[in-house]
Amino acid sequence: MKIKLNLQPQHYKGIRLQLIERGYGNRKAKRFTLNGTNQNVWIPNKHLQPDGTIIEGENIDYIFRKAQRQMGIAGYTQAIPGIKRKTVVTT
Template identity: 65%
Template sequence: MSSIRINSSDQYYKGILLNCISRRSYKMNKAKRFTINHTNQNVWIPNKHLLNDGTIKYGENIDYVFRKAQRQLEIAGYTGPIVGIKRSTLTTHGINK
């Protein structure tokens, strides 16, 4: 029985840089963990949207995963709008109230 090698190379979803984290426990889990933009921020993507090696299936709609993780996207450096996922982040830096 051979183990499946995890695809930890850069993957993009709507311009968001993702890397699958290699773990031994993925056989038991129903999702795989991905880092966002090479930061310590992460999201879990259900296996139904992934190939066995952690590659995101072509044409999959996983917007809902990122809609729930908007704060992680902001911390990872994605402050602009992403179609279907988030509006731009409003910052108050330099604005006097």
């Protein structure tokens, strides 16, 4: 029996995430887009329910700390406590 994935937008500390629909099979993580852009991060299944919903109370800050470039491109330039400092935009 195939599990129906949660493709609705989810939020973690103000970051908008949406699961990408694909065949994950036995993969150990699922891929999420950031803020509706084509920037993405992989979140390990240990932090997710079988349908791809982020488990309430999980601390996944480390995933976003490693994805600073993707966060900036996706439009997250403000400070997010525990994840990133404010990005100075120069023109």
